[in-house]
Amino acid sequence: MAGIKPFEGALDHIFWCDSCNVPLISETCGTCGATARQVRLSPPGDVRFCSPYERTIIRNLFERDFGCDPIGERLVLLNKIPGDDKADEIIIDGYTIAVVYYDLKEEGYKLDLRLYGAKLLMALTNKKTVTVDVPRNMHLSGKGIKGSTVVDTSPDIKKDDIVLIRVNENFNGLGVAKADAENLKDASQNTIKIRKIGGGSIRLNDKLSTLEDAVAANRKTIEAMEKDAINVIKGVVSQGKNKELPVTVSFSGGKDSLVVLNLTKKAVKKFEAFYIDTGLEFPETTKFVEDTAKEVPVKIEKAGKAFDENFPAFGPPAKDFRWCCKVCKLGPVTTHLSQFKKGVITIDGKRRYESFQRGGIDTVERNPFVPGQMSVFPIKDWRAIEVWLYIHMEKLPYNELYDRGFERIGCWLCPAALQAEYVRMKELHPDRYGEWQNKLHKWADESGLTPDYVRYGFWRWKSHPNKMLNIAQEKHIPLKPSYKSGMALDIIRGISPCTLGGYSIEGVLRLPNKASTERLLEMLKTIGAPAYSEDLDVILVRMPKGKGTAKLFAGGQIYASANDKEEAGKLFENTIRQVLRASLCTKCRICVRACPKKAIRLDGHIKVDEKRCDHCGRCTRGCVVARYYDRLINKKQKPDFSGHRPYPVPKNISPR
Numbered sequence: 001m002a003g004i005k006p007f008e009g010a011l012d013h014i015f016w017c018d019s020c021n022v023p024l025i026s027e028t029c030g031t032c033g034a035t036a037r038q039v040r041l042s043p044p045g046d047v048r049f050c051s052p053y054e055r056t057i058i059r060n061l062f063e064r065d066f067g068c069d070p071i072g073e074r075l076v077l078l079n080k081i082p083g084d085d086k087a088d089e090i091i092i093d094g095y096t097i098a099v100v101y102y103d104l105k106e107e108g109y110k111l112d113l114r115l116y117g118a119k120l121l122m123a124l125t126n127k128k129t130v131t132v133d134v135p136r137n138m139h140l141s142g143k144g145i146k147g148s149t150v151v152d153t154s155p156d157i158k159k160d161d162i163v164l165i166r167v168n169e170n171f172n173g174l175g176v177a178k179a180d181a182e183n184l185k186d187a188s189q190n191t192i193k194i195r196k197i198g199g200g201s202i203r204l205n206d207k208l209s210t211l212e213d214a215v216a217a218n219r220k221t222i223e224a225m226e227k228d229a230i231n232v233i234k235g236v237v238s239q240g241k242n243k244e245l246p247v248t249v250s251f252s253g254g255k256d257s258l259v260v261l262n263l264t265k266k267a268v269k270k271f272e273a274f275y276i277d278t279g280l281e282f283p284e285t286t287k288f289v290e291d292t293a294k295e296v297p298v299k300i301e302k303a304g305k306a307f308d309e310n311f312p313a314f315g316p317p318a319k320d321f322r323w324c325c326k327v328c329k330l331g332p333v334t335t336h337l338s339q340f341k342k343g344v345i346t347i348d349g350k351r352r353y354e355s356f357q358r359g360g361i362d363t364v365e366r367n368p369f370v371p372g373q374m375s376v377f378p379i380k381d382w383r384a385i386e387v388w389l390y391i392h393m394e395k396l397p398y399n400e401l402y403d404r405g406f407e408r409i410g411c412w413l414c415p416a417a418l419q420a421e422y423v424r425m426k427e428l429h430p431d432r433y434g435e436w437q438n439k440l441h442k443w444a445d446e447s448g449l450t451p452d453y454v455r456y457g458f459w460r461w462k463s464h465p466n467k468m469l470n471i472a473q474e475k476h477i478p479l480k481p482s483y484k485s486g487m488a489l490d491i492i493r494g495i496s497p498c499t500l501g502g503y504s505i506e507g508v509l510r511l512p513n514k515a516s517t518e519r520l521l522e523m524l525k526t527i528g529a530p531a532y533s534e535d536l537d538v539i540l541v542r543m544p545k546g547k548g549t550a551k552l553f554a555g556g557q558i559y560a561s562a563n564d565k566e567e568a569g570k571l572f573e574n575t576i577r578q579v580l581r582a583s584l585c586t587k588c589r590i591c592v593r594a595c596p597k598k599a600i601r602l603d604g605h606i607k608v609d610e611k612r613c614d615h616c617g618r619c620t621r622g623c624v625v626a627r628y629y630d631r632l633i634n635k636k637q638k639p640d641f642s643g644h645r646p647y648p649v650p651k652n653i654s655p656r
Contacts, residue, residue, distance in 0.1 A: 012045050013038050014385065016094030021207040022214045023077055023094070025386055031217040039094050042081045046353040047091070048384035049211065050076035053405035058090060058100055061111045067127040070097065070120055075209055077385070080407070084467040086420035093205045102420035104456065105471055113162050118174035119202040121164055129154045129164045130177070130184065130192060140197045144190030157181040165197055173197030215393050222389050226263065229378035233267035236364055236376050237345055245374070246340055249273040249347045251298060253285040253399055254409040255387050256349030256379065261296065262394055263378055264347045273298040274336050278328035279307055280411035283429070288399045301332040313508070314555045315443050318415045321462045322537040323555020330536055343372035353383050404428065415460040422457065447481040462514065487511055489576065489632035495565045503568040504561035515582035520552065523582040525608040526619055527574050543571060544615055550575040577626040584625040591619035
């Protein structure tokens with residue numbers, strides 16, 4: 001995966017057949033044989049069909065803002081684009097007419113019109129319309145125009161409204177009002193900011209197509225994609241020693257895992273799906289999984305009350321502090337897969353169009369976080385529209401949450417979810433929402449944070465992005481807790497036999513300031529080969545010569561395992577020292593000078609050349625902040641080494 005750019009070679013368009021009025025994933029229509037028109041997509045291009053719930057929102061917005069409904073019963077595509085929260089391009093009849101987005105500040109959906117949308121609305125409404133008298137050959141896009149050019153205006157316009165700009169029948173566009181309707185003719189100032197204007201008009205297609213029409217027009221292409229995906233699965237499971245490995249399907253109750261489950265049924269004779277019940281699943285998801293389990297073998301692993309048991313120690317999980325993944329997901333997954341002593345092949349529904357982080361996944365990968373697991377991603381190059389075309393072509397029952405406003409399916413309180421989805425969850429399950437809000441407000445109160453900290457979703461980050469910082473500044477919401485937490489190291493489990501063989505030790509390290517993932521990865525290169533899982537927010541470090549592995553979780557948990565007790569203890573200590581170095585680095589350059597291989601340099605923060613580093617440890621021994629470990633371990637709670645000294649202990653400490 002190294003060197004691969006996210007979305008390298010990814011498609012930035014679909015096609016549209018004007019004869020059949022359907023979207024196509026290839027240039028030739030499978031129904032009429034016509035060559036289709038190309039429709040450009042903003043990246044990442046994971047275009048999908050509009051759900052019934054989203055259709056209602058869009059209709060209501062057009063009717064509220066412009067007094068008309070341009071979409072009716074037409075096929076509508078939504079293309080996810082970057083934004084502060086949920087944001088999608090709206091495509092009808094092969095034209096991008098607007099963007100619908102959730103406004104975090106105003107806590108509601110809004111429309112951002114596009115030129116095609118403005119031209120379309122000109123024939124449907126007189127609301128929010130301004131007629132101007134300007135020369136047609138004048139370059140207007142992006143310019144302000146004076147009130148003296150305004151000929152007429154509808155009375156419903158308020159300052160900052162998006163308005164339709166009419167010059168004549170075939171030359172029009174859109175802009176932003178800089179005053180209320182009664183002041184738009186003020187000749188002393190620019191009262192309209194033109195956003196985009198141009199010639200031509202848009203007329204909707206007379207043909208109203210259906211989802212079934214779209215499936216029919218794309219059937220041959222989807223069947224070819226299905227065949228390729230099945231061949232990927234067959235190719236992996238039939239290779240050499242892979243023939244001896246059991247086949248599992250990672251089933252989440254979502255659309256992508258539903259597709260790979262169906263593909264696996266067609267590709268292999270014997271397999272078992274597994275589902276991780278985190279204890280935080282939507283009731284709709286639980287029911288869908290249970291219904292699916294009546295048709296295919298699905299093994300359900302439960303996390304029980306792991307979330308509630310860990311919440312007092314860690315508080316709410318966050319996008320950059322996903323301790324919940326470790327206790328609610330990775331733990332049950334490892335438990336389930338540990339039964340396969342010789343390894344296991346897992347068919348997984350990850351797709352590279354889902355996010356920039358997944359943009360470079362390979363078809364087959366070894367999972368460094370679950371020993372012995374080989375993951376296969378047969379639909380990694382599929383887009384959401386192709387997933388949905390396949391589901392409807394195969395007539396597969398799917399999770400009802402997709403029709404009720406959710407683009408992705410996960411835990412109902414997941415901090416990685418969009419705020420718009422979180423609000424929707426409140427509408428669907430007010431009791432659960434209320435319980436979670438009470439829990440958040442209690443935590444915020446104990447942390448010296450205001451109710452608005454919870455209301456606007458600030459709990460979903462530890463380090464807030466600019467969009468949230470702007471909201472906090474505008475609404476005067478403090479973001480820092482009133483208390484200061486110091487450093488602490490608690491040993492959860494002293495050195496003990498590991499379920500997968502060898503020995504392990506586990507602890508929790510709490511620091512007032514957490515190092516970035518980038519800095520941690522650099523520092524961990526001094527002891528081994530680190531790898532990062534964005535999905536789980538976990539770093540895994542493999543030691544040289546197979547001397548063990550360490551895992552660092554977002555919640556501060558550090559888990560070290562090795563073949564013997566001494567190596568496990570040394571690894572645990574050394575891993576914590578690197579976290580301390582990354583988090584508390586003073587940029588003193590002692591480690592740079594101490595390295596005999598010149599593998600370390602200071603460039604903003606410590607950078608390590610893994611090709612030069614031989615893991616000699618001199619940089620750690622010379623680091624002042626790494627010695628904080630000795631202070632942290634000198635507590636009432638000391639590691640239980642069962643009478644062994646797994647690594648050098650300071651003289652004033654004896655094994656418990």
